[in-house]
Amino acid sequence: MAKPVSIEVWNPNGKYRVVSTKPMPGTRWINLLIQQDCRVEICTQKKTILSVEDIIALIGDKCDGVIGQLTEDWGEELFSALSRAGGKAFSNMAVGYNNVDVNAANKYGVAVGNTPGVLTETTAELAASLSLAAARRIVEADEFMRAGLYDGWLPHLFVGNLLKGQTVGVIGAGRIGSAYARMMVEGFKMNLIYYDLYQSTRLEKFVTAYGEFLKANGEKPVTWKRAASMEEVLVEADVISLHPVLDKTTYHLVNKESLSKMKKEAILINCSRGPVVDEVALVEHLRENPMFRVGLDVFEDEPYMKPGLAEMKNAIVVPHIASASKWTREGMATLAALNVLGKIKGYPVWSDPNKVEPFLNENAPPPAASPSIVNAKALSLPVSKL
Numbered sequence: 001m002a003k004p005v006s007i008e009v010w011n012p013n014g015k016y017r018v019v020s021t022k023p024m025p026g027t028r029w030i031n032l033l034i035q036q037d038c039r040v041e042i043c044t045q046k047k048t049i050l051s052v053e054d055i056i057a058l059i060g061d062k063c064d065g066v067i068g069q070l071t072e073d074w075g076e077e078l079f080s081a082l083s084r085a086g087g088k089a090f091s092n093m094a095v096g097y098n099n100v101d102v103n104a105a106n107k108y109g110v111a112v113g114n115t116p117g118v119l120t121e122t123t124a125e126l127a128a129s130l131s132l133a134a135a136r137r138i139v140e141a142d143e144f145m146r147a148g149l150y151d152g153w154l155p156h157l158f159v160g161n162l163l164k165g166q167t168v169g170v171i172g173a174g175r176i177g178s179a180y181a182r183m184m185v186e187g188f189k190m191n192l193i194y195y196d197l198y199q200s201t202r203l204e205k206f207v208t209a210y211g212e213f214l215k216a217n218g219e220k221p222v223t224w225k226r227a228a229s230m231e232e233v234l235v236e237a238d239v240i241s242l243h244p245v246l247d248k249t250t251y252h253l254v255n256k257e258s259l260s261k262m263k264k265e266a267i268l269i270n271c272s273r274g275p276v277v278d279e280v281a282l283v284e285h286l287r288e289n290p291m292f293r294v295g296l297d298v299f300e301d302e303p304y305m306k307p308g309l310a311e312m313k314n315a316i317v318v319p320h321i322a323s324a325s326k327w328t329r330e331g332m333a334t335l336a337a338l339n340v341l342g343k344i345k346g347y348p349v350w351s352d353p354n355k356v357e358p359f360l361n362e363n364a365p366p367p368a369a370s371p372s373i374v375n376a377k378a379l380s381l382p383v384s385k386l
């Protein structure tokens with residue numbers, strides 16, 4: 001059994017025991033729990049990734065709900081431990097929940113929450129930042145300056161790609177993929193090609209309307225196309241950004257074969273999940289194609305990078321910070337806490353997890369509902385009529 005982990009306790013006499021496996025930004029989430037009679041225990045252990053054993057020790061004998069992180073392995077062992085401790089609620093502080101075995105949660109009747117919506121624009125902004133940084137070789141140029149190598153303007157110095165008029169390809173045009181597409185189309189007048197299992201009518205309408213606006217102002221209109229296959233996107237796009245969920249269908253979606261279909265000077269961005277890209281194949285491709293560039297926020301064996309990636313000048317790598325704006329991270333903490341609280345209090349589940357704004361208004365009490373429970377249907381949880 002793991003040693004007892006260090007914790008910080010708020011409202012020690014609270015009726016319901018809620019554990020957070022990490023300190024989370026802001027204090028609103030703590031206050032909302034305390035106001036509803038929760039004792040809040042926050043793990044303060046100086047270890048970035050907690051093991052299953054650490055979390056079992058945190059859950060202890062009596063625990064009503066846990067707020068956890070995407071680095072943790074929430075499967076049979078943890079859900080059975082939580083259930084033994086009387087717990088009926090778990091929320092990831094993340095929208096992606098590929099670290100959670102939802103079937104195991106269903107088996108123990110544990111509601112699983114996630115945090116959609118509040119991170120859409122922040123994550124899309126990082127994908128856009130990586131796209132620009134890769135197109136204009138900003139990191140390479142910054143390193144060059146700091147190394148004292150700049151000795152005067154040259155016609156060939158750090159020549160990159162112009163985005164205007166090029167084609168942006170989006171794979172997975174859900175909340176984040178669509179927000180990214182809008183930024184790139186409107187901000188840089190790029191044409192759009194996207195691939196998703198579902199049609200994104202709103203996105204298509206947006207690009208059509210923006211194209212008409214440009215035309216009315218005497219400019220070349222932007223265009224959109226829904227690709228019938230992912231291959232079309234790979235072949236046609238100059239910048240490709242990945243935004244699908246990670247599941248069996250998207251594991252290694254980008255591999256040796258798909259990389260070989262992309263343009264030699266294409267840019268690939270991944271702000272979804274590391275295993276969507278075969279990172280070994282990517283390193284090889286970067287090595288063989290120096291004008292191909294990549295911007296990565298996520299890695300196949302996070303927190304590690306595959307051998308060779310760190311040495312590639314045509315790769316920009318950042319440590320899974322796509323949702324890292326203060327407003328978003330505080331909002332994620334709030335949504336995660338309210339998911340757990342809602343189940344503990346027997347509240348219904350919010351009807352539209354894409355519209356979570358009422359939970360984020362700091363000047364009003366949140367609705368009496370869990371903002372987003374991914375297994376609500378499987379557990380037959382009631383849906384809010386608010």
Ligand SMILES: NC(=O)c1ccc[n+]([C@@H]2O[C@H](COP(=O)([O-])OP(=O)(O)OC[C@H]3O[C@@H](n4cnc5c(N)ncnc54)[C@H](O)[C@@H]3O)[C@@H](O)[C@H]2O)c1
Nearest residue numbers: 096123172173174175176196197244245249271272322323
């Ligand atoms: N890097 C980060 O910090 C960060 C931040 C937020 C989200 N994410 C990741 O981004 C993902 C997407 O988030 P979202 O809120 O946009 O989710 P979403 O559910 O709104 O969008 C995901 C889209 O992927 C599509 N999709 C699923 N399988 C596909 C396939 N095989 N091919 C093509 N498209 C497919 C879905 O139809 C959906 O439209 C999350 O699941 C998470 O893993 C990462």
Ligand SMILES: O=C(O)[C@H](O)CO
Nearest residue numbers: 093094095096119323
């Ligand atoms: O899925 C998520 O929410 C991210 O990876 C972290 O914000």
